[in-house]
Amino acid sequence: MVVQANRPAVRTLQPSLIRKLSNTAIGRTDVIPLWFGEPDKPTPAFIRQAAKDAIDEGQTFYQPNLGIMELRAALASYTNELYRTAITVDNVAVTPSGMSALAVALQTVVAEGDSLVIASPVWPNLPSTAEILGAEVRRVPLRPRGGTWRLDLDELFAACGANTSALMLNSPNNPTGWMLSDDEQRTILDFCRERDVWLISDEVYNRIVYDRDCAPSFVDKINDHDKYLIVNSFSKSWAMTGWRLGWLLAPKPLISSLEMISEFNFSSIFAPTQMAGITALQQGETFIRESRERYRRALALIERAFAELPRVSFPRPHAAFYAFFAVEGVSDSYAFAEQVLRQCGVGLAPGAAFGPHGEGYLRLCFAADAPLLQRALQQMSPLLQ
Secondary structure, three states: OOOOOOOHHHHOOOOOHHHHHHHOOOOOOOOEEOOOOOOOOOOOHHHHHHHHHHHHOOOOOOOOOOOOHHHHHHHHHHHHHHHOOOOOHHHEEEEOOHHHHHHHHHHHHOOOOOEEEEEEOOOOHHHHHHHHOOOEEEEEEEEEEOOEEEEOHHHHHHOOOOOEEEEEEEOOOOOOOOOOOHHHHHHHHHHHHHHOOEEEEEOOOOOOEOOOOOOOOHHHOOOOOOOEEEEEEOOOOOOOHHHOOEEEEOOHHHHHHHHHHHHHHOOOOOHHHHHHHHHHHHHOHHHHHHHHHHHHHHHHHHHHHHHOOOOEEOOOOOEOOEEEEEEOOOOOHHHHHHHHHHHHOEEOEEHHHHOHHHOOEEEEEOOOOHHHHHHHHHHHHHHHO
């Protein structure tokens, strides 16, 4: 007798190709790990201290499903200062990670048999979470054009059918660094209003952008009648990947539904983690600026190195901390990433991990110190020549 999951949507899930590749290097100490999407620096000490203080104060009990009121208020203030909006605590739901925020958002507005339209390549958890719910995912390709990535909005809208319940966009995008403009966001929002579909916007990289302080957001374009869910996370901007803390912005009438869905998913979030989040919001701007400058220098380093490699094609990212590049002659990104790992000792993410539109590309996370990146580039150079 074969023991397996009852639900077909679960049985057909595919393992992460990034995890699959990284698992082959377990025990190796010679690998430069640039495959995962996280900064190489630990969480700043002032944020860690806030959690320690909360533990010492005995803040170890259950908390409200939507998050403690102080954190929700801090998130509303942070958003309003950043985008000159009028968000209140009644628009905010705290979650244990951006991933949980996405899951809660999709569980709230997407039903089995619905279709969900998404721009791709994209972080694989986004479409997979919808597929677990029995939704059909329709992918619209991002394409390199004019030295960067572009999305054809007419193509995006044409992919929406009668059963489309939501558009889900990740901007700034993982893995490409593509970013919607303010005008494009307004056009998309107008379409969602006209077609009465939900807009789900993953904006976890909104502070890692290289020509301004924050990426364009739907939050300063929505009104009280719009159907929206905006996802964010503490992971990337404040180097808090392991803390698992995120949040959702949503219309006030939806918050009670999010509260119930949260109860049945995770119930509550560890109070010291939430106190660390408050401190990050209130004291973390200097860290964000310094990190962004470090990533900007890393990006320049990679651009110089790739410019000397004629086989490498590298559309420039506007945001996030990834180099998503193609190598002439490479059609199987997983096999080539295996070769890079074996011959060069560098861990890259295969583009196929981000869907069919990522095949042929590789992703390098450059949220790392320059000497490490230089060594990785030197070790890969013979294979990329």
